[in-house]
Amino acid sequence: MKTYKLIDNPSRKLWDSLCMRPLLDHQNLKNLCREVFESVSIKKDVALLAYTEKFDQVKLSSIYLDEKELQKNAYQIDEPLKIAINQAYENISQFHIAQIPQAVKLETFPGVFCTQEFRAIEKVGLYIPGGSAPLFSTLLMLAIPAQIVGCKEVVLCTPVNRSGKIDAALCYAAQLCGIKQILKLGGVQAIAALSQGTERTSPVYKIFGPGNQYVVAAKQYAQEQGVAIDLPAGPSEVLVIADDSANPDFIAADLLSQAEHGPDSQVVLLVTNVDILEQVMLKLDEQLESLPRRNIVKLALSQSRFIVFDDLDTCIDFSNVYAPEHLILSIDKADSYLSSIQNAGSVFVGNYSPESAGDYASGTNHTLPTNGYAKSYSGVNIDAFLKKITFQKLTAKGIAKISPIVETMAKAEGLEAHALASRLRREFVENKGE
Numbered sequence: 001m002k003t004y005k006l007i008d009n010p011s012r013k014l015w016d017s018l019c020m021r022p023l024l025d026h027q028n029l030k031n032l033c034r035e036v037f038e039s040v041s042i043k044k045d046v047a048l049l050a051y052t053e054k055f056d057q058v059k060l061s062s063i064y065l066d067e068k069e070l071q072k073n074a075y076q077i078d079e080p081l082k083i084a085i086n087q088a089y090e091n092i093s094q095f096h097i098a099q100i101p102q103a104v105k106l107e108t109f110p111g112v113f114c115t116q117e118f119r120a121i122e123k124v125g126l127y128i129p130g131g132s133a134p135l136f137s138t139l140l141m142l143a144i145p146a147q148i149v150g151c152k153e154v155v156l157c158t159p160v161n162r163s164g165k166i167d168a169a170l171c172y173a174a175q176l177c178g179i180k181q182i183l184k185l186g187g188v189q190a191i192a193a194l195s196q197g198t199e200r201t202s203p204v205y206k207i208f209g210p211g212n213q214y215v216v217a218a219k220q221y222a223q224e225q226g227v228a229i230d231l232p233a234g235p236s237e238v239l240v241i242a243d244d245s246a247n248p249d250f251i252a253a254d255l256l257s258q259a260e261h262g263p264d265s266q267v268v269l270l271v272t273n274v275d276i277l278e279q280v281m282l283k284l285d286e287q288l289e290s291l292p293r294r295n296i297v298k299l300a301l302s303q304s305r306f307i308v309f310d311d312l313d314t315c316i317d318f319s320n321v322y323a324p325e326h327l328i329l330s331i332d333k334a335d336s337y338l339s340s341i342q343n344a345g346s347v348f349v350g351n352y353s354p355e356s357a358g359d360y361a362s363g364t365n366h367t368l369p370t371n372g373y374a375k376s377y378s379g380v381n382i383d384a385f386l387k388k389i390t391f392q393k394l395t396a397k398g399i400a401k402i403s404p405i406v407e408t409m410a411k412a413e414g415l416e417a418h419a420l421a422s423r424l425r426r427e428f429v430e431n432k433g434e
């Protein structure tokens with residue numbers, strides 16, 4: 001990892017370069033997406049099977065997971081894991097049910113009634129990453145809100161393992177969330193299948209879910225083709241701000257937890273004191289040795305940043321420019337800094353709030369914006385599965401009162417037909433004496 005001592009007002013250019021994430025070449029990714037999408041639109045399942053063989057090195061006879069296989073796989077998980085998943089399901093459900101919006105009903109002007117109601121998006125596609133680990137926790141994060149709002153059709157894609165199987169816990173979580181349609185597909189081909197449909201599934205209206213850079217690029221490509229997406233949720237990242245009150249053991253583990261997602265994950269540590277940085281580095285070395293995925297972790301750490309700043313306010317300023325997916329505040333009186341947090345996917349407050357609690361079971365959604373997109377995107381939440389429709393009803397009194405405003409504005413824009421549509425009704429009401 002690279003260590004920087006940035007005291008005495010470092011330049012903004014240096015800050016910007018420290019905010020860069022390790023990214024693949026965008027044009028190559030786009031070309032790949034174009035090729036896969038075109039091929040899938042013509043050859044459908046034949047192309048999907050061929051790309052699965054090419055990119056996942058698995059020869060499947062079908063891309064569909066049938067009900068029997070789902071049940072058989074789900075049955076295989078052990079009791080403690082089942083209990084843990086059930087509790088996570090409860091917590092995530094509670095937090096997402098609490099987010100259901102209220103309908104709005106208002107008389108904005110005498111006789112003018114406006115309402116806003118919401119409807120679940122009818123057809124949604126959920127992508128569950130499975131390249132380096134089967135993330136059944138992500139299935140809960142996406143399928144629970146879809147289940148709560150009542151999306152009519154849910155198609156789920158996840159890559160199979162090298163033996164062509166889908167993980168038992170993932171199947172259990174799918175059953176719990178009432179998922180019926182599962183496609184054994186990962187990467188670009190999965191997103192092409194969701195957006196264009198397969199021989200047995202229809203195209204979805206919106207695609208949800210995180211993934212590696214191939215998945216993110218494919219979702220962006222799908223969006224260009226007219227399918228909505230949730231957000232750009234790519235390789236995991238965490239930024240930790242630590243002061244003297246922090247526990248170096250906890251911080252090292254938090255950094256390793258996101259580094260173990262993949263070689264393109266990025267972890268950042270901001271401190272105001274070199275001592276704590278040195279202690280964290282020692283703990284990192286100690287903890288790293290016992291990790292099964294230490295080779296991946298080492299690659300991720302090699303492109304990560306540890307920075308010493310003058311004070312905590314500068315750490316917060318940098319974090320707002322970096323806009324991390326996860327922000328951990330391991331600082332004294334962490335609550336008093338929350339109002340200064342402007343850009344972050346999800347925040348972990350104080351020494352007892354590990355990022356992994358949010359990954360699995362606290363109740364918040366772990367599908368979050370990466371690569372600085374926390375400046376403009378929210379993580380997945382109930383709203384993402386809903387559309388809002390507005391309604392207006394004008395009474396006779398309403399049209400009589402509001403029409404002069406509409407007519408004046410329409411004429412000023414030079415749109416006479418707009419004015420006419422309102423004026424005719426106003427005159428009708430006035431002539432009837434209503």
Ligand SMILES: NC(=O)c1ccc[n+]([C@@H]2O[C@H](COP(=O)([O-])OP(=O)(O)OC[C@H]3O[C@@H](n4cnc5c(N)ncnc54)[C@H](O)[C@@H]3O)[C@@H](O)[C@H]2O)c1
Pocket residue numbers: 055056128129130131132133135138159185186187188189210211212213214215233234235236261262265325366367368369370
């Ligand atoms: N931001 C979030 O909310 C969030 C949440 C969970 C996971 N993640 C991230 O999701 C990612 C999961 O990545 P993953 O790789 O384990 O699984 P993945 O399911 O996202 O990707 C696996 C697929 O990538 C495709 N692929 C791999 N190499 C390829 C190549 N050279 N050419 C074409 N296609 C290729 C394959 O088809 C494979 O099925 C990680 O980076 C993790 O950090 C992010």
Ligand SMILES: N[C@H](CO)Cc1c[nH]c[nH+]1
Pocket residue numbers: 135137138235236237258325359366367368
């Ligand atoms: N940290 C990931 C989001 O960046 C989510 C996850 C799933 N399982 C473990 N972690």
Ligand SMILES: [Zn+2]
Pocket residue numbers: 236257258261356359
């Ligand atoms: Zn994680």
